[in-house]
Ligand SMILES: Nc1nc2c(ncn2[C@@H]2O[C@H](COP(=O)(O)OP(=O)(O)OP(=O)(O)O)[C@@H](O)[C@H]2O)c(=O)[nH]1
């Protein structure tokens with residue numbers, strides 16, 4: 001194994017690689033500085049360097065790794081799933097439902113996206129495949145009334161987990177964000193603890209705008225945790241590093257495909273290696 | 280959240296006040312600010328490098344320092360180069376109209392990553408073709424993966440009053456494409472819009488499926504539909520799709536968001552194809568001709 005003294009040119013390469021993983025220029029520069037402080041001028045091989053980068057990132061990600069757990073009493077535990085258009089909310093809901101069913105929980109879905117064409121049909125198909133009931137209303141109906149019905153019904157029949165789908169919305173759309181705040185409020189009408197979890201679904205292919213998504217959805221809907229989808233491609237999800245540094249929100253899971261079992265627990269060491277280009 | 284480029288460069292040039300001609304070093308220092316601004320706007324790093332090289336060359340040779348506002352001069356050079364690389368405006372603009380010069384039905388195929396906005400954009404184009412070009416379209420969904428994908432296009436077709444190919448459960452994409460060609464001919468449609476399933480560029484089976492669809496339908500337009508929120512991955516996506524099918528253009532969706540939209544530059548540069556449209560909302564009339572000047576301003580935060 002060839003080793004070389006860690007110099008500025010090599011550090012430049014590290015910084016560039018981190019930028020290409022969507023860490024953003026300032027977070028990438030910070031990690032570069034940390035490496036420089038600790039190892040500048042010391043002999044290091046290419047593999048050791050990558051591992052050192054992964055270690056720095058893992059240290060940032062480890063504190064936020066936290067699976068979703070069903071602990072609510074009284075039941076059901078209500079999960080509200082939100083995010084921008086097309087990020088993977090509905091698919092992630094199906095995956096979560098499948099996971100909870102495997103763990104012997106009773107799961108119910110609520111079709112809170114009444115806006116997008118065939119969104120209800122999409123969730124219905126998933127519900128049928130997973131084998132869980134769904135509360136739905138008419139296309140174009142009021143999502144707030146559907147989620148109210150869902151909490152009522154879920155409570156009546158003793159559901160453990162109620163997962164609420166919502167329409168995609170860009171965080172700069174005032175009216176749609178107000179609607180989301182209203183959905184959140186209505187969920188709490190029959191059970192003041194609900195929603196117990198507000199999960200923001202981020203698309204790994206998104207760049208720095210993901211931070212603005214977290215910022216605004218947190219403000220409007222009280223995000224309690226994150227799921228990042230589409231990590232089965234070449235996007236590396238480096239924004240999670242900034243998200244962890246800036247917001248410290250729990251990261252619950254990652255999506256690695258379109259199928260029902262393509263959801264993985266968030267493993268900070270693995271994701272750190274992916275971002276650092278080791279894995 | 281970020282300083283705009285004018286402010287950033289203002290700071291750089293304030294330091295240089297009272298000095299003579301701009302040296303190459305001064306320009307390079309300014310370009311460091313430009314680099315960060317572009318990266319924060321999600322322009323992909325390899326594209327940023329090319330851009331900086333091009334602009335540096337122009338700035339060094341120019342009369343920047345004779346100006347009383349060198350910062351503004353450099354911003355102008357940067358902005359002009361950006362507009363140029365995004366496809367240009369006015370007389371110098373590359374053609375961005377849909378190419379409908381082929382024997383009908385003219386086939387337009389939509390491709391892209393999962394959730395980028397293909398189905399919605401298909402319906403938007405169906406409506407646009409009808410209302411702006413007086414063309415009769417048929418739309419067909421070849422998406423057998425996503426639950427209710429074909430129903431989604433059917434509902435959108437009803438909303439914009441454009442015919443959709445009847446759904447035959449279980450039929451595979453290439454066969455659906457063949458049936459769509461037949462149906463479009465029979466119904467004397469001017470244009471056939473093919474909506475395809477979302478696919479990751481690393482998914483070999485799905486990329487092969489896309490090539491097969493391309494082969495049987497011989498599209499006149501192959502449009503890559505891309506989310507304007509895309510980050511550094513834009514380069515990989517652009518390269519892979521360009522390598523697999525003969526792209527003719529790009530559509531950037533979700534331009535109604537607040538992303539700086541650097542993906543526009545990455546896409547334009549790596550595919551070498553014009554960005555033809557911008558999607559500006561979920562409603563089916565929310566589609567506009569791509570405007571390089573506006574997007575350049577947005578990337579620079581101005
Ligand atoms: N490759 C990959 N595709 C995914 C993943 N998660 C979701 N998708 C796909 O992304 C597309 C959009 O997913 P949806 O679940 O419909 O996204 P959504 O956020 O509900 O979309 P809207 O309701 O329209 O806002 C679909 O084609 C999914 O199959 C993932 O982890 N990997």
Ligand SMILES: Nc1nc2c(ncn2[C@@H]2O[C@H](COP(=O)(O)OP(=O)(O)OP(=O)(O)O)[C@@H](O)[C@H]2O)c(=O)[nH]1
Pocket residue numbers: 085086116168170391392393394395396397398399400422425428475476477478531532533534535536557558559560561565
């Ligand atoms: N705000 C906004 N939303 C858009 C735009 N274009 C599409 N969408 C939304 O983005 C989401 C995904 O759009 P689709 O058209 O289903 O995307 P797709 O590429 O067909 O998705 P797959 O078939 O799953 O790969 C939907 O919620 C659309 O309403 C746009 O320009 N602006």
Ligand SMILES: [K+]
Pocket residue numbers: 021022203204205206207235236237238239510
């Ligand atoms: K990313």
Ligand SMILES: [Mg+2]
Pocket residue numbers: 089090091113119165166167168
């Ligand atoms: Mg959905």
Ligand SMILES: [Mg+2]
Pocket residue numbers: 397398399422428474475476477
């Ligand atoms: Mg689609």
